[in-house]
Amino acid sequence: xxxPFLLASIxxxxxxxxxxxILDNWKDNRSVFWILAGPGTFWLLVFFIxxxxxxxxxxxxxxxxxxxxxxxxxxxxxxxITNYIRSVDTxxxxxxxxxxxxxxxxxxxxxxxxxxxxxxICFAPxxxxxxxxxxxxxxxxxxxxxxxxxxxxxxxxxxxxxxxLGTLGLGPYDLxxxxxxxxxxxxxxxxxxMVLPLYATIERLDRSFLEASLDLGASQFxxxxxxxxxLTMPGIITGVILVFIPxxxxxxxxxxxxxANAIMxxxxxxxxxxxANDWPFGAALSFMLMYATFAALxxxxxxxxxSAGVDV
Amino acid sequence: xxxYQPKFKTSRRSLLKGTGAMIAGLTFLPRFSLAxxxxxxxxxxxxxxxxxxxxxxxxxxxxxxxxMDLFADNDELFAKLKGGNPGYDxxxxxxxxxxxxxxxxxxxxxxxxxIPNMANIDKPFQDxxxxxxxxxxxxxxxxxxxxxxxxxxxxxxxxxxxxxxxDSDKYAGRISLLGDAQNVIGVALKYLGxxxxxxxxxxxxxxxxxLIAQKKNVKVFADDNGQDLxxxxxxDACQEWNGDIIQVMAEDADIAYAVPTxxxxxxxxxxxxxxxAPHPENAHAFLNFVLDAKAGMHIADTIKYATANAAAKALMxxxxxxxxxxxxxxxxxxxxxxxxxxxxxxxxxxxxIWTRIQAA
Amino acid sequence: MADQMKPGSGPLDYGNRLWLKVLFxxxxxxxxxxxITLVAFSFNTDKRGIVWRGFTLDNYVKAWNNSALIEAMTxxxxxxxxxxxxxxxxxxxxxxxxxxxxxxxxxxYEAFMGLPIVIPEICMxxxxxxxxxxxxxxxxxxxxxxxxxxxxxxxxxxxxxFPFVAIVVRSRLVGFNRxxxxxxxxxxxxxxxxxxxxxxPFMMPGLVAGALLAFTLxxxxxxxxxxxxxxxxxxFPVKVYSLVRRGxxxxxxxxxxxxxxxxxxxxxxxxxxxxxxxxxxx
Numbered sequence: 029x030x031x032p033f034l035l036a037s038i039x040x041x042x043x044x045x046x047x048x049x050i051l052d053n054w055k056d057n058r059s060v061f062w063i064l065a066g067p068g069t070f071w072l073l074v075f076f077i078x079x080x081x082x083x084x085x086x087x088x089x090x091x092x093x094x095x096x097x098x099x100x101x102x103x104x105x106x107x108x109i110t111n112y113i114r115s116v117d118t119x120x121x122x123x124x125x126x127x128x129x130x131x132x133x134x135x136x137x138x139x140x141x142x143x144x145x146x147x148x149i150c151f152a153p154x155x156x157x158x159x160x161x162x163x164x165x166x167x168x169x170x171x172x173x174x175x176x177x178x179x180x181x182x183x184x185x186x187x188x189x190x191x192x193l194g195t196l197g198l199g200p201y202d203l204x205x206x207x208x209x210x211x212x213x214x215x216x217x218x219x220x221x222m223v224l225p226l227y228a229t230i231e232r233l234d235r236s237f238l239e240a241s242l243d244l245g246a247s248q249f250x251x252x253x254x255x256x257x258x259l260t261m262p263g264i265i266t267g268v269i270l271v272f273i274p275x276x277x278x279x280x281x282x283x284x285x286x287x288a289n290a291i292m293x294x295x296x297x298x299x300x301x302x303x304a305n306d307w308p309f310g311a312a313l314s315f316m317l318m319y320a321t322f323a324a325l326x327x328x329x330x331x332x333x334x335s336a337g338v339d340v
Numbered sequence: 341x342x343x344y345q346p347k348f349k350t351s352r353r354s355l356l357k358g359t360g361a362m363i364a365g366l367t368f369l370p371r372f373s374l375a376x377x378x379x380x381x382x383x384x385x386x387x388x389x390x391x392x393x394x395x396x397x398x399x400x401x402x403x404x405x406x407x408m409d410l411f412a413d414n415d416e417l418f419a420k421l422k423g424g425n426p427g428y429d430x431x432x433x434x435x436x437x438x439x440x441x442x443x444x445x446x447x448x449x450x451x452x453x454x455i456p457n458m459a460n461i462d463k464p465f466q467d468x469x470x471x472x473x474x475x476x477x478x479x480x481x482x483x484x485x486x487x488x489x490x491x492x493x494x495x496x497x498x499x500x501x502x503x504x505x506x507d508s509d510k511y512a513g514r515i516s517l518l519g520d521a522q523n524v525i526g527v528a529l530k531y532l533g534x535x536x537x538x539x540x541x542x543x544x545x546x547x548x549x550x551l552i553a554q555k556k557n558v559k560v561f562a563d564d565n566g567q568d569l570x571x572x573x574x575x576d577a578c579q580e581w582n583g584d585i586i587q588v589m590a591e592d593a594d595i596a597y598a599v600p601t602x603x604x605x606x607x608x609x610x611x612x613x614x615x616x617a618p619h620p621e622n623a624h625a626f627l628n629f630v631l632d633a634k635a636g637m638h639i640a641d642t643i644k645y646a647t648a649n650a651a652a653k654a655l656m657x658x659x660x661x662x663x664x665x666x667x668x669x670x671x672x673x674x675x676x677x678x679x680x681x682x683x684x685x686x687x688x689x690x691x692x693i694w695t696r697i698q699a700a
Numbered sequence: 701m702a703d704q705m706k707p708g709s710g711p712l713d714y715g716n717r718l719w720l721k722v723l724f725x726x727x728x729x730x731x732x733x734x735x736i737t738l739v740a741f742s743f744n745t746d747k748r749g750i751v752w753r754g755f756t757l758d759n760y761v762k763a764w765n766n767s768a769l770i771e772a773m774t775x776x777x778x779x780x781x782x783x784x785x786x787x788x789x790x791x792x793x794x795x796x797x798x799x800x801x802x803x804x805x806x807x808x809y810e811a812f813m814g815l816p817i818v819i820p821e822i823c824m825x826x827x828x829x830x831x832x833x834x835x836x837x838x839x840x841x842x843x844x845x846x847x848x849x850x851x852x853x854x855x856x857x858x859x860x861x862f863p864f865v866a867i868v869v870r871s872r873l874v875g876f877n878r879x880x881x882x883x884x885x886x887x888x889x890x891x892x893x894x895x896x897x898x899x900x901p902f903m904m905p906g907l908v909a910g911a912l913l914a915f916t917l918x919x920x921x922x923x924x925x926x927x928x929x930x931x932x933x934x935x936f937p938v939k940v941y942s943l944v945r946r947g948x949x950x951x952x953x954x955x956x957x958x959x960x961x962x963x964x965x966x967x968x969x970x971x972x973x974x975x976x977x978x979x980x981x982x
């Protein structure tokens with residue numbers, strides 16, 4: 029936590045204290061409020077909440093039983109919570125737990141690699157910034173599948189890494205079709221979702237704070253840990269959310285890069301909608317996943333309120 | 341023109357229609373009239389599963405412009421069509437998926453009068469258990485599922501059993517299996533001497549235990565690229581479809597294919613017209629075209645799978661017709677079974693077994 | 701805001717630190733090795749794209765002649781462009797509204813706004829498929845002429861892109877000192893003028909970052925597009941997915957390389973156009 033002196037300086041220098049920022053009451057400016065709120069709310073309601081509603085109903089339904097045979101396409105709606113009961117079976121909970129720790133690890137690694145990048149871009153000479161930013165985002169305009177196949181070409185037994193190591197006399201390593209490959213693949217895929225929010229936050233960091241801290245005798249490392257990181261916390265949190273959650277639900281990367289042990293909850297859900305043709309159960313599993321991530325978000329909001337810091 | 345309407349209960353349908361009408365003023369455009377079908381065809385097919393210029397030939401012959409979209413596996417096809425046909429006229433399901441779609445009334449009966457070339461179909465395929473009287477489909481290609489392997493890396497240079505893939509750690513970390521429940525559990529059952537389509541819980545449990553024990557030796561469950569893994573040296577033996585292995589055999593003489601003695605799967609791909617197809621007349625014309633001798637020959641020549649078109653086969657040369665990997669001997673065929681659609685309950689059971697195997 | 705950087709090596713001149721430069725270089729290198737191999741293999745003669753066999757430009761010719769591939773690429777670009785514009789606008793508006801106003805149930809609203817990010821893509825894809833089929837939108841829109849027949853996919857993309865933009869822009873807005881806004885109004889500017897001349901320039905890095913994010917998300921999306929696309933509305937990722945099951949052919953590498961080049965050129969143009977306004981920023 030920043031020392032009380034620094035905290036006070038921050039609040040003073042920024043004028044209006046962020047935590048007690050004065051927000052307009054919506055009634056004071058109704059027309060502006062509705063203009064701003066309108067399109068987003070409409071889109072969310074109609075093209076998101078409503079379709080989800082259909083799926084929600086589906087999760088409480090079952091495949092219809094017609095003439096003693098389970099139907100292929102028809103459903104009996106709102107029959108009960110059998111799907112949810114099935115989804116808390118140990119089998120699925122184990123898979124969810126595994127997905128959580130794989131995603132958490134990938135997120136942490138992503139943060140650790142993205143922070144220096146974002147930091148470096150912000151402190152680079154002005155004319156380099158857009159180019160560097162572009163260079164970070166560029167790999168992600170390439171199709172995910174192709175990038176993943178390119179990763180396979182890099183990591184396989186006769187891939188570039190092993191070939192390079194081979195010239196040094198080091199044996200071929202199993203870099204593919206295991207958890208290492210999956211985590212690397214996830215970090216690789218979600219990097220820009222971590223870099224961009226970090227960049228946005230670090231960019232508006234007032235460097236005089238860093239100077240003040242250094243002037244007061246703190247080392248670079250202490251300055252970083254006690255001033256820079258807390259001040260950029262909103263960006264860090266945004267980045268963590270933007271990476272952890274999609275990682276949790278991903279199925280293409282574990283499917284392509286993982287070996288026999290690579291199954292994550294995303295793969296199970298995908299299979300329910302395809303091979304198993306069990307849309308009600310797939311819907312229930314998806315909602316279980318959503319509830320879990322929602323809980324994590326609430327935890328984060330709760331913790332954020334309790335700590336002194338800048339609101340996002 | 342009638343689009344395939346999913347069969348939901350009326351009360352829900354009217355509620356949703358109300359909602360739909362409220363939201364989408366722009367969505368209810370006049371439908372095309374059926375007076376004259378447009379000269380277009382939307383063909384939904386597997387990748388590289390048609391002759392190099394078959395579609396162009398079709399357009400020359402009939403004046404109908406054909407466009408092809410691709411899907412990667414049967415489940416994708418089914419998932420796409422289940423919610424309503426988004427506009428495809430001809431699809432290519434495998435036999436068990438076709439069976440399921442017939443049951444779900446997702447394909448329309450064919451008018452055989454519009455497909456005179458059905459006479460060209462090879463005798464064994466003129467009727468099928470999964471489509472009696474071929475009311476809904478025409479046969480397209482058929483083949484087997486077996487083991488692709490690298491001769492120089494396998495002891496004895498020859499594979500004749502599922503053992504190296506399912507029951508041995510001799511090649512630990514150097515083998516791969518397919519990635520779906522049906523095909524892996526099915527061959528495990530065959531290896532244990534049961535039927536590919538068994539629903540007996542005891543037999544399924546034995547297969548499950550076998551696979552869980554073997555899992556640590558499997559490098560990867562490769563859905564459709566086992567042959568690439570074999571070719572690039574990632575694995576020495578894989579469970580793959582015969583056509584895939586034949587394609588890499590052409591480039592690498594060290595690779596071979598074998599159907600194990602315990603028996604395997606005999607698959608058949610078919611062509612059908614999904615319900616709600618916007619151009620059913622053109623679809624019939626296309627099916628007729630595919631069954632033509634010369635068109636069939638061109639297709640077989642390009643994709644090198646076993647064709648069910650007798651007239652086309654007659655035009656092919658010996659290197660194709662006598663290739664044991666393409667056309668397996670009668671005794672091998674006798675040991676292979678087709679995959680049957682076993683009902684939704686059985687599918688669910690197999691899926692749970694598969695999840696357990698994957699999570700073990 | 702940001703002070704003038706002293707030239708040379710001040711304590712804050714991180715840009716000149718060797719360790720940072722090395723780290724930077726290493727990470728960028730790791731990011732680009734797969735890309736470089738991708739581009740390199742687009743010149744490969746081997747059909748399967750695994751082993752290097754020789755140099756050729758044939759793959760580009762084949763990709764150019766592959767009308768289905770070109771059509772998919774065009775669809776992807778068009779969708780990404782339209783979806784980015786719409787999501788950036790909507791996302792920025794939502795961010796502004798959340799930053800400026802308080803209203804009842806604001807917390808719940810924020811939670812709802814975060815839903816598209818929380819939800820697994822496949823869940824949303826299936827939900828939208830169900831929705832489009834039930835309301836008849838799927839059939840009707842697919843029958844419309846290009847580019848209107850892409851409307852389903854565009855709608856789906858905007859739905860999951862704009863919350864991301866909102867978060868990024870809001871993150872940026874937090875640092876805005878409202879005294880600037882008040883000063884502007886005191887000096888006689890109207891609401892609208894204040895918005896355009898004071899707030900928007902401040903938001904710009906956030907808008908750019910948000911737009912880039914939205915473009916990336918849309919261009920690369922596979923799962924949701926897969927479920928909401930039909931014949932003649934196939935996008936590049938969906939097309940590639942059905943092709944790469946047999947291994948990546950160099951043709952696809954060639955098409956991807958072209959797509960990258962197009963998007964890079966377009967972005968550089970966009971940034972150049974935006975650059976003159978960046979002077980005198982505080």
